[in-house]
Amino acid sequence: MDRHYAFFQHTxxxxxxxxxxxxxxxxxxxxxxxxxxxxxxxCGGDFVLLDNGIKDCSHxxxxxxxxxxxxxxxxLKELY
Numbered sequence: 001m002d003r004h005y006a007f008f009q010h011t012x013x014x015x016x017x018x019x020x021x022x023x024x025x026x027x028x029x030x031x032x033x034x035x036x037x038x039x040x041x042x043c044g045g046d047f048v049l050l051d052n053g054i055k056d057c058s059h060x061x062x063x064x065x066x067x068x069x070x071x072x073x074x075x076l077k078e079l080y
Contacts, residue, residue: 017064019060
């Protein structure tokens with residue numbers, strides 16, 4: 001079953017793909033701004049905490065992988 005709602009690419013975006021090393025053919029732009037960022041250190045992504053306490057997610061591809069749609073939407077419940 002195709003689930004077109006779970007994958008979107010904005011290839012005309014001047015930043016596409018916005019993460020170094022990402023696979024452009026499978027890069028999902030649907031979660032351009034990661035909804036799991038608000039979970040802090042419990043987001044499950046590949047982040048680094050900078051000296052000023054801000055999360056640097058520039059190497060994280062978790063929200064941009066097509067197969068992670070269900071995992072992300074399930075984890076959104078943790079924000080409520």
